[in-house]
Amino acid sequence: MLHGIDISSYQETFDTAGVDFVFIKSTEGSSYVNPHLAGQVERARDAGCVVGFYHFLWPGEAAEQVRFFLTETPEEPGDLLAVDWETTGDGSRAGNTDKDRFLHELKRLRPDHRALLYCGRSFWREHDTTSYAGDGLWIADYVAPGEPRIEAPWRIHQYTDHPVDKNVAAFASAAEMRAWAGG
Template structure:
């Protein structure tokens, strides 16, 4: 079984559709002098919709260690993010590919590191089959999830439609992908504090974190961000919008009180409020 995702660069919108997706790979850097100007916003869109986020670096001839440093500086990966080397430039040798991956693994041990390349590079330029924690293979001539290689693969870029590259990940579920990406350590989210906790006027950094997440998932019914750490009418309206959105996207069939304040555990857990 597989789960679906896309990869984006500066050519794509920052407000890309996330419907049906479990992950997004975002171009961060290229060589030692280029940063995708949309990287931060494209990452924020993925995070806001609960996707596993990946960052990739397009390698150019030159110092691999310098490019790793440049990549990490500008990608600023978070917990559970995936890092990828994009190996497409024929001026970058297979040995340099290996050097980049090994240096990146050493420099960022908390993250999964994968290799992206097309089928020609993998079959005809690679000499070691070294791909870090996984191979992200580009093979648009094969059906999704069936790249024409014998080596185990983790991601398959299989098509480009509507100006967006489409991928699948070789995992049974989005949860399995997230667990792999975080190396078995799930990102820390605030546990559900209980229905009685959600009283108007309560001040807490958890409320501010909830505010930010509701804005990120497109349920912003706030008049302002002043006193965002205090539960108020904006939180109620925004959270009820989130409940309606979750209900529709997951076909829950909820009605009446199930869509009203206060929050319930299921929608709270799905909102993924960061642990503060």
């Protein structure tokens, strides 16, 4: 298992010691861009980490949100791309149609990148009806690392949010993860 973290604007700086991969929140909806994105990307790349980017999906206009995400994200070949699908700030939920449209459009526009779905265990179990996760499921379930309580195949498991969001990936090495990602 590889070890990684995911960060947002709340972690302007972060420690890369012992970290094989870093997912960075790039965008949200169709107007928010992480103000620390450039520095966070530089820090992760300088540390030799596999880099991924994620977009927080709001209900509606999935295709517009994909285009915004890709316009604002400094992805390079071999970087991973993900959509964060969960309860939104106003209490509504982005439905399966939005999630599936986002992932399909992302894969259409970036066919050389792996596209993943991030969501929490309860959200996956209670709201997903299609089981579509693009190229892989990144599941949040705060239990022992690498043992999420789901029946679906997964690639990345977020197992805690303390002191930062920590993850493990089902790869034997960073080279294997990079090869899978296409880098």
